[in-house]
Amino acid sequence: MHILVCGGTGCHASSSNLLLENLREQVAGKDLAGEVQVIATGCFGFCEKGPIIKIIPDNTFYTQVQPADATEIIEEHVIKGRQVGRLLYKDPVNKEVISDSRKMGFYKKQIRVALRNCGFIDPENIDEYIAADGYSALGKVLTSMTPEQATKEIIDSGLRGRGGGGFSTGIKWDIARKVQADQKYVVCNADEGDPGAFMDRSILEGDPHSVIEAMIINGYCIGADWGLVYIRAEYPLAIERLKTALGQAREYGLLGEDILGTGFNFDIEIRYGAGAFVCGEETALIQSMEGHRGEPTFKPPFPAQSGYLGKPTNVNNVETFANIPVIFNKGAEWFASIGTEKSKGTKVFALAGKINNVGLIEVPMGTTLREVIFEIGGGIKDGKKFKAVQTGGPSGGCLTEKHLDTPIDFDNLLASGSMMGSGGMIVMDEDDCMVSVARFYLDFTVEESCGKCTPCRVGNKRLYELLDVISKGNGTHKDLDKLRNLGEVIKDTSLCGLGQTSPNPVLSTMDNFWDEYLAHVEDHRCPAGQCKDLIRYEVVAENCVGCTACARNCPVNCISGERKEVHFIDQSICIKCGVCFMKCKFNAISVS
Amino acid sequence: MSAIKIRLKENDLQQLKDVCKSFNNEEGELINVLHKAQGIFGYLPAEVQEVVARQLKISVAKVYGVVTFYSFFTMVPRGRYPISVCTGTACYVRGAEKVLDEFKRLIKVPVGETTPDGKFSIAGLRCVGACGLAPVVLIGDKTYGRVAPDGVRKILKEYDDK
Numbered sequence: 001m002h003i004l005v006c007g008g009t010g011c012h013a014s015s016s017n018l019l020l021e022n023l024r025e026q027v028a029g030k031d032l033a034g035e036v037q038v039i040a041t042g043c044f045g046f047c048e049k050g051p052i053i054k055i056i057p058d059n060t061f062y063t064q065v066q067p068a069d070a071t072e073i074i075e076e077h078v079i080k081g082r083q084v085g086r087l088l089y090k091d092p093v094n095k096e097v098i099s100d101s102r103k104m105g106f107y108k109k110q111i112r113v114a115l116r117n118c119g120f121i122d123p124e125n126i127d128e129y130i131a132a133d134g135y136s137a138l139g140k141v142l143t144s145m146t147p148e149q150a151t152k153e154i155i156d157s158g159l160r161g162r163g164g165g166g167f168s169t170g171i172k173w174d175i176a177r178k179v180q181a182d183q184k185y186v187v188c189n190a191d192e193g194d195p196g197a198f199m200d201r202s203i204l205e206g207d208p209h210s211v212i213e214a215m216i217i218n219g220y221c222i223g224a225d226w227g228l229v230y231i232r233a234e235y236p237l238a239i240e241r242l243k244t245a246l247g248q249a250r251e252y253g254l255l256g257e258d259i260l261g262t263g264f265n266f267d268i269e270i271r272y273g274a275g276a277f278v279c280g281e282e283t284a285l286i287q288s289m290e291g292h293r294g295e296p297t298f299k300p301p302f303p304a305q306s307g308y309l310g311k312p313t314n315v316n317n318v319e320t321f322a323n324i325p326v327i328f329n330k331g332a333e334w335f336a337s338i339g340t341e342k343s344k345g346t347k348v349f350a351l352a353g354k355i356n357n358v359g360l361i362e363v364p365m366g367t368t369l370r371e372v373i374f375e376i377g378g379g380i381k382d383g384k385k386f387k388a389v390q391t392g393g394p395s396g397g398c399l400t401e402k403h404l405d406t407p408i409d410f411d412n413l414l415a416s417g418s419m420m421g422s423g424g425m426i427v428m429d430e431d432d433c434m435v436s437v438a439r440f441y442l443d444f445t446v447e448e449s450c451g452k453c454t455p456c457r458v459g460n461k462r463l464y465e466l467l468d469v470i471s472k473g474n475g476t477h478k479d480l481d482k483l484r485n486l487g488e489v490i491k492d493t494s495l496c497g498l499g500q501t502s503p504n505p506v507l508s509t510m511d512n513f514w515d516e517y518l519a520h521v522e523d524h525r526c527p528a529g530q531c532k533d534l535i536r537y538e539v540v541a542e543n544c545v546g547c548t549a550c551a552r553n554c555p556v557n558c559i560s561g562e563r564k565e566v567h568f569i570d571q572s573i574c575i576k577c578g579v580c581f582m583k584c585k586f587n588a589i590s591v592s
Numbered sequence: 593m594s595a596i597k598i599r600l601k602e603n604d605l606q607q608l609k610d611v612c613k614s615f616n617n618e619e620g621e622l623i624n625v626l627h628k629a630q631g632i633f634g635y636l637p638a639e640v641q642e643v644v645a646r647q648l649k650i651s652v653a654k655v656y657g658v659v660t661f662y663s664f665f666t667m668v669p670r671g672r673y674p675i676s677v678c679t680g681t682a683c684y685v686r687g688a689e690k691v692l693d694e695f696k697r698l699i700k701v702p703v704g705e706t707t708p709d710g711k712f713s714i715a716g717l718r719c720v721g722a723c724g725l726a727p728v729v730l731i732g733d734k735t736y737g738r739v740a741p742d743g744v745r746k747i748l749k750e751y752d753d754k
């Protein structure tokens with residue numbers, strides 16, 4: 001029997017490491033070590049209800065397991081064979097208890113390709129990766145394929161880059177392969193700058209060897225003997241696991257000189273990012289790896305021609321790499337059979353925001369937003385109404401009700417005014433103000449613009465200021481016009497992808513939620529009740545029963561009233577934190 | 593540059609030089625050197641930058657340019673209990689801004705600064721990868737999930753006698 005404990009960042013944050021220790025202690029203490037193995041895995045994806053554990057072979061799925069629950073799980077489930085009912089997953093909609101993870105709505109529609117090993121194997125043990133077909137693709141490529149044949153396999157698979165651009169991975173490799181040079185490099189982009197996305201981190205935490213294996217194959221295909229992983233310093237767990245994996249691969253002769261006795265040499269070093277979103281852009285990333293400020297450079301030359309230290313460099317995203325070994329194991333044809341005509345395979349999304357099942361999901365390209373949000377995601381939190389879903393992070397846009405049945409792929413998302421991006425998917429409900437959301441993204445862009453070119457450095461700041469004025473109720477129709485025009489100019493004239501896409505959150509919300517912009521400008525009103533300067537929290541006298549909940553929780557003590565009497569908010573002190581609104585169980589606080 | 597003037601102790605200076613040396617005093621390793629240096633000192637005051645510049649034979653302006661470009665590097669010491677409020681999108685739509693406001697109000701310093709007693713500093717952070725727990729706050733290594741504005745006072749109370 002195997003007890004799999006999620007050791008991803010999300011579950012770690014809610015003490016899954018303590019739980020792991022307790023389980024191991026129990027197993028040792030009860031002399032079960034011969035029959036039961038407790039394994040720390042990568043992310044299961046179902047972060048909403050973490051910490052998660054899964055028991056194999058019966059697939060029992062326990063959610064929100066506390067360290068103290070270890071005893072009961074061992075005594076009841078493991079020893080007596082009785083499931084611990086209170087820890088089983090309960091469907092949020094129909095309240096049905098489901099014990100087998102394969103039957104959960106969250107997993108039913110998912111196909112795990114890039115995440116195939118996440119949550120199944122111990123990422124710190126290379127033997128488990130090898131047992132799951134790991135490094136067999138490398139063996140196959142090195143011993144039975146020429147670089148040209150192997151590259152062709154990737155071209156045929158139809159794999160497109162998962163880092164945002166969606167460029168054909170095989171063609172990119174082929175370009176780098178054909179360039180003549182004494183030295184070439186393979187770079188893995190693990191900068192993952194989109195705020196609210198954690199796919200790449202989860203892959204590196206849950207299955208680092210798949211990325212390593214793919215980088216070696218990439219090196220063989222393009223003729224490079226050196227690889228670099230550029231990873232955010234903010235990802236300590238992923239860095240640790242990657243280092244462990246690199247060490248193990250070297251020990252096994254899979255990395256270093258004369259790999260698998262074939263005479264091919266390849267090694268990988270780690271480079272640390274230091275918190276700059278723009279460094280995810282490949283030319284900026286290269287600047288940063290060379291020790292400079294991460295400012296993008298003009299393309300061409302593309303990295304495939306002149307990249308790291310001026311040498312031909314192939315840059316791919318973590319998730320792109322994670323797909324590579326499976327393509328060789330199962331064949332390009334198999335991969336190309338998943339997905340839509342022009343977008344093959346699957347895509348991993350970090351599903352978050354106002355949704356019941358926050359987590360990491362992987363679905364075939366062509367799945368609709370409705371399936372993702374309402375079936376896998378379990379619908380909107382607290383029974384609220386769906387309003388928008390933001391894809392593509394700060395470069396993307398907000399999609400609405402009318403896009404729900406659009407099959408998700410690179411081209412459809414672009415056509416709808418958003419983009420795939422790296423896979424962040426933030427769901428918003430009726431309480432979210434679209435002007436504020438646009439302002440939030442622009443605040444991000446302004447902070448992250450490298451400042452090299454004027455439209456982006458100055459233009460985005462102006463966009464932000466305009467949005468700020470509008471959200472304070474002081475905007476005019478002229479400001480709305482300016483917003484749109486300036487947005488278009490920034491898109492057209494910026495040097496790199498950051499500036500070229502930064503107005504998207506503004507333009508797409510203007511397209512889809514024009515009424516909301518008008519309400520702010522014409523009526524000085526925020527329909528969603530979010531913009532602080534436009535709202536007041538007030539007690540609705542008819543509903544107030546005087547329970548004092550609001551008064552006890554108000555952080556500035558500005559609510560007065562006796563027990564069982566109608567309460568009163570002193571507007572001159574109120575900081576509009578919304579606590580009273582959340583605490584009142586009698587609908588007696590209104591936002592206006 | 594930084595208003596805070598410090599004098600590096602002799603052994604600190606040696607340690608820093610050793611770090612540079614471990615990277616062969618190579619200009620291209622500047623960011624790695626700074627990561628290590630910040631690991632030792634907790635921040636990168638002007639004096640540290642000057643030493644690094646000298647060792648790698650580059651201008652102080654270049655070092656300063658890199659330090660100020662990357663948000664991971666800081667030129668002011670962080671508090672003993674650095675508070676980071678996640679301001680990633682998932683946390684934002686679940687109310688992180690209000691939580692951040694409440695922290696700022698209670699410890700009475702703006703984002704990026706440290707309290708005069710050196711106890712707390714406050715910063716925004718982009719997605720820590722625990723979006724299921726949004727809004728997320730980190731204090732040192734400790735993670736707090738599903739933080740609401742009215743829970744902030746209680747969190748800070750945990751640090752009362754520290």
Ligand SMILES: Cc1cc2nc3c(=O)[nH]c(=O)nc-3n(C[C@H](O)[C@H](O)[C@H](O)COP(=O)(O)O)c2cc1C
Nearest residue numbers: 161162163189192193280281282316317320497498
């Ligand atoms: C502003 C900006 C930020 C980016 N951030 C990332 C990132 O965090 N991770 C990533 O893999 N690609 C990012 N990219 C895309 C990279 O430039 C590059 O296209 C990608 O790493 C190529 O890999 P792929 O073909 O496997 O997607 C970013 C691009 C831009 C313009």
Ligand code: SF4
Nearest residue numbers: 451452453456496499
């Ligand atoms: S568009 Fe923005 S981020 Fe890109 S180079 Fe110009 S200023 Fe820098």
Ligand code: SF4
Nearest residue numbers: 554574575577578580
């Ligand atoms: S919004 Fe916040 S500050 Fe204002 S009355 Fe309600 S709880 Fe108090």
Ligand code: SF4
Nearest residue numbers: 544545547548550584
């Ligand atoms: S919480 Fe609601 S019902 Fe209770 S005193 Fe406040 S306003 Fe009245």
Ligand code: FES
Nearest residue numbers: 678680683720722
């Ligand atoms: S956005 Fe806050 S943890 Fe992801």
